[in-house]
Amino acid sequence: MSEKAGYVSVQSQTEQGQNSEEGVYNFAAMEAKWPAIWDELKVFTPLDDGSKERRYVLDMFPYPSGDLHMGHAEAFAMGDVVSRYWRQLGYDVMHPIGWDSFGLPAENAAIKRNAHPSEWTYANIETQAASFRRYAISADWSRRLHTSDPEYYRWTQWLFTRFYDRGLAYRKDSPVNWCPKDQTVLANEQVVNGACERCGTVVTKKSLNQWYFKITDYADRLLDDMEPLQGHWPDRVLAMQRNWIGRSEGAHVNFVIEGTDAKPEHQLTVFTTRPDTLYGATFFVVAADAPLALDLVTAEHAEALSDYRERVKALSDIERQSTEREKTGVFTGRYAINPLTGEKLPVWAADYVLADYGTGAIMAVPAHDQRDLDFARAFDLPVRVVLDTGEEDPAVSGTATAGEGTLVNSGALDGLPKSEAIPAAIKILEDLGTGEKFVNYRLRDWLLSRQRFWGTPIPIIHCADCGEVPVPDDQLPVTLPSDLRGEDLSPKGTSPLAAAEAWVNVDCPNCGGPAKRDTDTMDTFVDSSWYFLRFVSPQYTEGPFDPAKINEWMPVGQYVGGVEHAILHLLYARFFTKVVHDLGLLEASEPFSALLNQGQVLNGGKAMSKSLGNGVDLGLQLDKYGVDAIRLTMVFAGPPEDDVDWADVSPSGSAKFLARAWRLGQDISSAAGTDPATGDRALRSLTHRTVSEAKALLESHKFNVVVAKLMELVNATRKAIDSGVGGADPAVREATEAVAILLSLFAPYTAEDLWEELGHLASVANAGFPAVDESLLVQDSVTAIVQVQGKVRDRLEVSPEITEDELRELALASDAVAKALDGRGIRTVIVRAPKLVNIVPA
Numbered sequence: 147m148s149e150k151a152g153y154v155s156v157q158s159q160t161e162q163g164q165n166s167e168e169g170v171y172n173f174a175a176m177e178a179k180w181p182a183i184w185d186e187l188k189v190f191t192p193l194d195d196g197s198k199e200r201r202y203v204l205d206m207f208p209y210p211s212g213d214l215h216m217g218h219a220e221a222f223a224m225g226d227v228v229s230r231y232w233r234q235l236g237y238d239v240m241h242p243i244g245w246d247s248f249g250l251p252a253e254n255a256a257i258k259r260n261a262h263p264s265e266w267t268y269a270n271i272e273t274q275a276a277s278f279r280r281y282a283i284s285a286d287w288s289r290r291l292h293t294s295d296p297e298y299y300r301w302t303q304w305l306f307t308r309f310y311d312r313g314l315a316y317r318k319d320s321p322v323n324w325c326p327k328d329q330t331v332l333a334n335e336q337v338v339n340g341a342c343e344r345c346g347t348v349v350t351k352k353s354l355n356q357w358y359f360k361i362t363d364y365a366d367r368l369l370d371d372m373e374p375l376q377g378h379w380p381d382r383v384l385a386m387q388r389n390w391i392g393r394s395e396g397a398h399v400n401f402v403i404e405g406t407d408a409k410p411e412h413q414l415t416v417f418t419t420r421p422d423t424l425y426g427a428t429f430f431v432v433a434a435d436a437p438l439a440l441d442l443v444t445a446e447h448a449e450a451l452s453d454y455r456e457r458v459k460a461l462s463d464i465e466r467q468s469t470e471r472e473k474t475g476v477f478t479g480r481y482a483i484n485p486l487t488g489e490k491l492p493v494w495a496a497d498y499v500l501a502d503y504g505t506g507a508i509m510a511v512p513a514h515d516q517r518d519l520d521f522a523r524a525f526d527l528p529v530r531v532v533l534d535t536g537e538e539d540p541a542v543s544g545t546a547t548a549g550e551g552t553l554v555n556s557g558a559l560d561g562l563p564k565s566e567a568i569p570a571a572i573k574i575l576e577d578l579g580t581g582e583k584f585v586n587y588r589l590r591d592w593l594l595s596r597q598r599f600w601g602t603p604i605p606i607i608h609c610a611d612c613g614e615v616p617v618p619d620d621q622l623p624v625t626l627p628s629d630l631r632g633e634d635l636s637p638k639g640t641s642p643l644a645a646a647e648a649w650v651n652v653d654c655p656n657c658g659g660p661a662k663r664d665t666d667t668m669d670t671f672v673d674s675s676w677y678f679l680r681f682v683s684p685q686y687t688e689g690p691f692d693p694a695k696i697n698e699w700m701p702v703g704q705y706v707g708g709v710e711h712a713i714l715h716l717l718y719a720r721f722f723t724k725v726v727h728d729l730g731l732l733e734a735s736e737p738f739s740a741l742l743n744q745g746q747v748l749n750g751g752k753a754m755s756k757s758l759g760n761g762v763d764l765g766l767q768l769d770k771y772g773v774d775a776i777r778l779t780m781v782f783a784g785p786p787e788d789d790v791d792w793a794d795v796s797p798s799g800s801a802k803f804l805a806r807a808w809r810l811g812q813d814i815s816s817a818a819g820t821d822p823a824t825g826d827r828a829l830r831s832l833t834h835r836t837v838s839e840a841k842a843l844l845e846s847h848k849f850n851v852v853v854a855k856l857m858e859l860v861n862a863t864r865k866a867i868d869s870g871v872g873g874a875d876p877a878v879r880e881a882t883e884a885v886a887i888l889l890s891l892f893a894p895y896t897a898e899d900l901w902e903e904l905g906h907l908a909s910v911a912n913a914g915f916p917a918v919d920e921s922l923l924v925q926d927s928v929t930a931i932v933q934v935q936g937k938v939r940d941r942l943e944v945s946p947e948i949t950e951d952e953l954r955e956l957a958l959a960s961d962a963v964a965k966a967l968d969g970r971g972i973r974t975v976i977v978r979a980p981k982l983v984n985i986v987p988a
Contacts, residue, residue, distance in 0.1 A: 171805035173772030176895040198238035206707030210270035225706035242289035260632035293673035300623035301690035303605040324352035329637025340462040392588020397421040417504035422567035426532035436501035444479030485580035601667030609654035609661040675722040705738035745789035774893035775801040811903030818905035825877025957983040
């Protein structure tokens with residue numbers, strides 16, 4: 147790098163090492179020049195007229211927390227490669243940009259600054275927008291949207307009312323995760339190691355009346371519809387979603403809880419995946435924090451249960467289900483009757499059973515379930531083997547036997563293997579009228595209520611006479627009040643909106659009587675669960691999207707974002723898409739045909755953070771090396787899904803390569819449009835092989851390998867200019883034009899400048915992917931590497947069709963091999979024709 151900002155000095159050298167004329171690569175001038183030209187030509191605005199096949203590329207839109215950071219630089223570079231590649235292939239590409247602009251950070255900033263959240267939010271959006279423009283994302287800025295705009299959340303509310311009409315949005319009382327500091331409800335996924343993911347405060351449980359989306363109604367479809375995504379989504383993302391949905395086949399079993407003098411008899415249903423082990427049930431467990439526990443406990447044990455429930459409130463669901471935790475619980479004083487044996491089973495309240503899984507109660511079979519066994523050993527409860535697996539008795543070993551085996555001590559089920567015993571047990575329960583086959587899910591309905599201000603208001607009015615009344619369409623959007631700011635937004639246990647009486651108190655749309663607005667706002671995941679639909683027609687005012695356009699663009703052809711969104715955002719977006727499909731508004735039932743995950747950007751093997759002092763300022767990197775060098779470095783560092791360690795990469799090396807590629811254009815003396823057919827065949831062959839291989843590599847997202855191939859082509863072209871056929875040869879022009887087009891996928895400023903230098907009009911983004919002459923892909927010769935004991939000793943130019951015997955003979959005849967062997971015999975010769983021979987001495 148030169149001392150002058152925005153310049154890279156390049157010295158070309160011939161193979162003999164002689165200096166040639168110096169060229170100056172001025173990235174700052176390029177960055178100043180080209181954005182205005184792209185805007186004027188509307189290079190990245192799709193035609194949207196049906197003249198070309200449409201392709202929709204989408205990056206997970208950013209949250210406006212400040213300026214862009216290194217993670218944005220990586221993520222958006224990857225998505226832009228796909229967008230630019232598809233445009234070069236001739237598709238009509240839509241690549242929109244917007245902001246996920248509701249959320250808690252803006253509210254906290256407003257409290258701190260005595261401001262309205264919109265001030266912080268929109269100032270940050272403008273900062274990021276300027277940085278995105280500088281970063282040369284091939285975005286269609288005419289489709290820009292912000293989820294906090296009333297023009298957007300009007301339709302979020304409209305969709306909510308449709309969900310409500312279909313019974314998919316409802317309220318219920320339930321224990322929820324509560325952050326005492328942020329004074330808001332958290333979804334299970336927002337609790338990390340028992341603490342709020344936002345502020346780190348220990349989360350407690352609180353019973354509240356909350357809004358939910360009934361995503362469980364779509365559990366089977368969310369599972370089944372993953373099949374077509376196989377091979378197009380990362381396997382680990384699909385596995386994570388399958389595990390989160392957690393489909394389990396088993397049975398509902400009805401137990402009678404024995405009555406007492408003060409408590410009546412109670413019937414209770416439990417779900418089990420192993421009804422065949424009913425004979426092994428020795429106790430019964432209910433979730434300690436469930437209302438059921440209070441209903442069942444006798445007066446003698448009520449105080450102990452109350453104390454225990456307080457301790458349970460401090461535990462996260464993950465902690466409660468951990469196999470590493472010591473088992474704790476309280477006896478309720480009640481007994482359940484085993485429906486097959488009549489045996490009385492003591493009923494315990496414990497934290498390892500969750501209130502919202504199944505029915506919040508289980509039959510405990512300690513011999514064949516490790517958590518049940520740990521509990522039984524902690525409280526000296528009996529352990530009865532009913533499945534013979536050939537392993538040691540769990541009562542002795544302390545290890546439950548949960549695998550395959552033969553039923554024992556199980557009445558009519560004795561002697562049956564597990565696969566036959568399960569349906570047989572279900573049949574017995576059904577015949578007795580005490581159970582039935584049932585499918586259960588780990589997935590829970592989506593808790594969407596938030597007791598915060600900066601979010602989409604829930605469009606429901608509560609009337610004493612009419613109950614819950616959706617806000618009529620012609621009264622949408624229900625906008626946030628503009629006069630709440632600063633301390634007005636501070637957490638007080640209820641939504642800040644509850645204090646805005648002029649906003650809260652309204653007339654009922656049905657009866658005209660006094661009523662109140664719902665004062666909760668929606669989880670911001672609701673906003674991001676349908677934004678990809680709005681991008682199709684963001685200015686449309688008659689609905690959430692233009693029905694004439696939506697099916698022309700959906701589903702998204704390539705979605706790009708981090709794997710951290712594998713469960714929440716992606717699952718919710720799939721759910722929303724299916725509901726919108728069922729509403730008859732959309733043909734597609736899946737939102738994203740293909741998914742590409744990018745890794746993290748690290749520094750020194752660790753995530754960048756202020757506390758570690760290892761952060762890297764993206765703006766300073768762009769100033770020092772240029773946008774193209776940073777983009778190229780991100781792409782070249784490895785496959786998109788791998789992490790990038792900034793300590794291990796070389797943006798200065800990328801800048802030097804770009805300057806070298808750019809300078810090729812200065813040395814081309816043939817005219818634009820020159821027929822390359824008469825040019826140097828060897829260089830033409832390399833050019834066409836590079837283009838052919840690049841296409842296959844781009845399709846498989848091996849962007850880093852494409853860059854490596856491009857570097858090889860640049861070096862070969864420079865060699866041809868400096869010490870070969872020279873800059874007038876048509877093959878040199880053809881190679882340099884291919885360089886410009888391929889480079890445009892990764893380094894748009896440099897590529898555009900090079901394309902202009904070659905005599906072409908802007909923009910190289912629409913030049914079209916180079917055509918490949920198949921006849922030039924046939925190689926006259928290849929280089930075979932000859933190794934002796936793993937070390938390269940010779941290189942042989944051979945025919946691609948050479949046989950293994952022929953290649954072995956040539957290698958053994960090599961003087962360099964003979965010298966390396968130094969009279970030693972040969973133990974073996976490994977031949978991989980036509981590229982490798984490895985000789986192992988005796």
